[in-house]
Amino acid sequence: MNYRLDIQYDGTRYGGWQKQKDTDNTIQGKIEEVLSRMCQTPVTIQGAGRTDAGVHAAGQVANAHMETEKTSEEICEYLNRYLPEDIEIVRVKQAADRFHSRLNAREKVYQYRVAAGSHKNVFERKYQCPLHENLDVPAMREAAEFLTGTHDFKSFCSNKKMKKSSVRTIYDIEIREEGQEIRMTYTGDGFLYNMVRILTGTLIEVGRGERKPEEMMEILERCDRGAAGFTAPARGLTLLEVRY
Structure with missing residues (x-):
C-alpha cells in the first residue's frame, strides 16, 4: 500500500532531509527508522523536496510503500509518538499506487x-x-x-x-x-x-x-x-x- 505523509519539521539540528551514510541525524532517516520498527521490515520514504541542513518545512510531503494492519490515523499516531518533538506528521492517508511525492509535484x-x-x-x-x-x-x-x-x-x-x-x-x-x-x-x-x-x-x-x-x-x-x-x-x- 502506498501512503502519503504530510510533514512539518524544525530543521535546526538536522543534517537536512535526505538520508546520508555518515550520519543518522536526518529527517528522512528519523522517519524511516520509526516506520521500519512499526512494520518490522525496512521502509523507504520519498520526499518531495530535499531540504538542506538547517532548512525547515511547514508542508513537506513524502510517500512510502509499506504493509501494515494499522489505519492511516494509527500510523500517524505511532509516528508522532516516537519521533522527536521537532518533527510532526500532520496527516497520513492512502495514496494511489503510482503517486510519487517528488515526481508528481506540480x-x-x-x-x-x-x-x-x-x-x-x-x-x-x-x-x-x-x-x-x-x-x-x-x-x-x-x-x-x-x-x-x-x-x-x-x-x-x-x-x-x-x-x-x-x-x-x-x-x-x-x-x-x-x-x-x-x-x-x-x-x-x-x-x-x-x-x-x-x-x-x-x-x-x-x-x-x-x-x-x-x-x-x-x-x-x-x-x-x-x-x-x-x-x-x-x-x-x-x-x-x-x-x-
Whole structure:
C-alpha cells in the first residue's frame, strides 16, 4: 500500500532531509527508522523536496510503500509518538499506487524570512536570517521580476557537477514587508540545489545597492555560479507547501 505523509519539521539540528551514510541525524532517516520498527521490515520514504541542513518545512510531503494492519490515523499516531518533538506528521492517508511525492509535484512554495530591524526577535531567531539592515525593497521587487519565468538557473545552483537540465520556471516571487521582517515567497515548478538561498542572497545585494535590478538578466545568461550573489543562511528558509 502506498501512503502519503504530510510533514512539518524544525530543521535546526538536522543534517537536512535526505538520508546520508555518515550520519543518522536526518529527517528522512528519523522517519524511516520509526516506520521500519512499526512494520518490522525496512521502509523507504520519498520526499518531495530535499531540504538542506538547517532548512525547515511547514508542508513537506513524502510517500512510502509499506504493509501494515494499522489505519492511516494509527500510523500517524505511532509516528508522532516516537519521533522527536521537532518533527510532526500532520496527516497520513492512502495514496494511489503510482503517486510519487517528488515526481508528481506540480509546484513548490518556499519562503525566506529576513530580520531587517535593529533588534532580533528571540522567539523567531531560528527561522530568520539576522541581517538587521535597511533594504531597498522596491528595487528587490524590480529585480525579482527579471527572475520570474522560465530560465536556465545554473548561476543560482551550488552543484557544479550537475548534469541534468538547470532550466526551471519560477511563477512568482513575492517580497513583503511585515513589521521588522522581510518575507520572500518563491513559487516554482522546482528548485535547484541552494537555488532559493542564492536567489535570496542576490536579491539582498540588490536591496543593499550593491547590484542593479537589471543585472539579473546578465547573471542568468552567464550560467556561472560566480556571477550571482552569496548563499543566504539556511535558517531563514522554510518549505511552505507542495502542490499536486
